[in-house]
Amino acid sequence: MNKLKRIIHEYHLKQKLKYAFHSAELYKVRSLSNGKLAKSFPKIHEIKIEDGFTRYTFTLLNGMNPSEVKKKEFVFRQVFGNNIEIRGSLKKYVLHVYNAEMKKQYKYNVTDALVAIRNHSLPVLCGINRHGHLFSYDMVTVPHLLIGGRTGSGKSTQLRQLLTTLILSKRPEELELYLGDCKKAEFHLFRNVEHVKANVVQETHIQQMLVHLKTEMDKRADLLDVFAVAHIDDLPKDRRLPYIVLCIDEFVMLRKNKLIMDSLLELTALGRALGIFVILSMQRPVASVLDTTARSNLSVAMGFRVRDAIESKVLCTPGAEKITVQGRFYMDTNGEMTELQSPLLTLEEAKKLLEPFKIMPSNTKPVNDFTENDDSIFGRLE
CATH class of the missing domain: 3.40.50.300 (P-loop containing nucleotide triphosphate hydrolases)
Structure with a gap:
């Protein structure tokens, strides 16, 4: 992927993440000077395409409830598919979107x-x-x-x-x-x-x-x-x-x-x-x-x-x-x-x-299997 295509691709990925934020209602509403309302989304720090997955790093804005990220995980799955993983706490989070499912066995x-x-x-x-x-x-x-x-x-x-x-x-x-x-x-x-x-x-x-x-x-x-x-x-x-x-x-x-x-x-x-x-x-x-x-x-x-x-x-x-x-x-x-x-x-x-x-003593009694009648479970070992 050449540089221009990568930039375009990362832009689309960024918009996709913003769409997930919007759908999950992870934003803050603020008033503009013209009286209109604007939405502020979590800050996206990095989008990195790796072999087998894409990693998104973002932080919540001050005042956002961290529990909402976990609570709205289903929204991220609806947007990115089921093969995702979200890690983080308080403010900083990392979203992994995997290309393939894990082996089931x-x-x-x-x-x-x-x-x-x-x-x-x-x-x-x-x-x-x-x-x-x-x-x-x-x-x-x-x-x-x-x-x-x-x-x-x-x-x-x-x-x-x-x-x-x-x-x-x-x-x-x-x-x-x-x-x-x-x-x-x-x-x-x-x-x-x-x-x-x-x-x-x-x-x-x-x-x-x-x-x-x-x-x-x-x-x-x-x-x-x-x-x-x-x-x-x-x-x-x-x-x-x-x-x-x-x-x-x-x-x-x-x-x-x-x-x-x-x-x-x-x-x-x-x-x-x-x-x-x-x-x-x-x-x-x-x-x-x-x-x-x-x-x-x-x-x-x-x-x-x-x-x-x-x-x-x-x-x-x-x-x-x-x-x-x-x-x-x-x-x-x-x-x-x-x-x-x-x-x-x-x-x-x-x-x-x-x-x-496996070992078995001459009396054929297991050396590490103890019964209720044993005075000491360690006596046989000694």
Whole structure:
């Protein structure tokens, strides 16, 4: 596209955005000296045509209500089509208009996954974006994860691939997993996996597990103090410790247990430097469980389809209540929003991938599956 054509094209795009402002009633009316009325629209700073999308940057005028932008999102969809995304707050906003729809399904691929996470110390494989690129991040840098989504949204499948990917990427001496399955339905798959030090379903055992991790946290804090370092990665090589990931599914069922909730709060507040990280998931995000302090400790939230705007607000993933595609989610990373499609890893495929990591003691009793009759869920490990 030559310069003149680009200028003309950008002019038409600008007029289209102004038409959207007008249709959404995002303007201020002022009186002119001749007695006529004029409309002032939000200021358009930039229109940039990228490969696969067009980006519009604009700011609201002083006095305009920011909530109107989200409320009138349907108008932008009517003007630009359904493949749009609006990000921003208070005054500055960025509108992305994409040329193509996101994939509605992405099958988990081991080779692609390991390439995407190769530079991460403790990888979290998230999913593909609108451009088909796999998105991942390092939990050591961005600690603790909250996942929310109603039944059938893809939340459980995401948990499955997250844990499987961690196991595939780290040796047992580099990573220890502690799993709490309040629904008693999600983590059977990980029984007898060498990385898994506890895989429990009863509230009493989850409480014991957290007491154990609190003790481990204190030991690690003392070790950092002895060597005068700020993070376990800075310890001498001969004193290096494995990362620990605690994952509890449907933890909202534990909300009445003050010891458990206090322990989770302490782990998310202090765990990062000690190499202890938390993944929590829930079907129905509840504000009374996720207060401001608890939510601020969870750097990342993945919001799959939830029931309503209140639940999406609790997760800090606005728009999650409008998701219609299974496996689609919004991810909030310290205030930055991304729309992704999670990798689909079936139960059978996960079993095959995990088979090389399975161990079974001579008495054939699973080493990380604990029953009500156990005096200590950690006694067998010791």
